[in-house]
Amino acid sequence: MLLAFDILLSGLILGGMYALTALGLTLQYGVARIMNLSYGEFLIAAAFVAYWTFVGLAISPLLGLVLVLPLAFAGNWLIYQIVLMPLVRRSKNRDMLEVDSILATFGLLFVVQGVMLVTVGGQYHSYSYLSVPIDILGATVSANRLLAFLVALLIAAAVYAALTRTRAGTAIRAVAVNPESAELSAINVRAMAAFAFSLGGALVAAGGVLVSMFLTFNAAMGVTFTMKALIVVIMGGVGNMLGALVAGLMLGVAETAVARLGDPGLTLAVTFALFVIVLLVRPTGLFGRSGR
Secondary structure, eight states, X not given: OHHHHHXXXXXXXXXXXXXXXXXXXXXXXXXXXXOOTTHHHHHHHHXXXXXXXXXXXXXXXXXXXXXXXXXXXXXXXXXXXXXXXXXXXXXXXXXXXXXXXXXXXXXHHHHHHHHHHHHHOSSOBXXXXXXXXXXXXXXXXXXXXXXXXXXXXXXXXXXXXXXXXXXXXXXXXXXXHOHHXXXXXXXXXXXXXXXXXXXXXXXXXXXXXXXXXXXXXXXXXXXXXXXXXXXHHHHHOTTOHHHHHHHHHHHHHHHHHHHHHSOGGGHHHHHHHHHHHHHHHOTTOTTOOTTO
């Protein structure tokens, strides 16, 4: 019983980080229809910013969020306007934009990764922040992981509330469902897409700061996070925030269970197995809409 609770707790913490990481890609792909293959590189870049501010300036990673989030939002807005907007203008439909964005962001992946490799090298980095064990009903979890999980849930809840309770959030969801109908309703589709892409960039940066609190990372790890985020987005249903949250938690619990009860080397296998099973049962994802 204690082992089951320990697996569930650790799995939910890991899944919470997956969910937060995937929420940003849900906005970028589900709303702006940008398949951002450089997504994980911005998570690693944010992790390095958190590392530098903590090691060099003794600034808490949580305070670092105040610096990283607006910078990430502004940086992704510039990327959208400079790199992606020409693709948006020339694309005749969203499917064409998706293909063009894959090619553009694939190149951007190597640019961002190359800059980080030149700047910080290829070695692994980490720092010690609240690395103390906490006992929860007999299960032990490190304080930094628990804090990262709680902050991730708070951020996710705030974004979900904003998307479901505000007029801007309603406009974003309308663009995700049907951009043509949204435009007929006097919604500026391109402006909403740019905002969603920028907000997605801010969310992945938040994930990078939180992950840096307990994970060892290097400049070449971004692809792994992109892959996990893409799996969570598709499993949950493209453009569905609640689906990304549920899929992220499922993935975290499944990977933790396999690592604790079996072989840690099988975690990638169970990730893809769960992914395939969900798509076989629900081709549009857990909360996806058919005929999208």
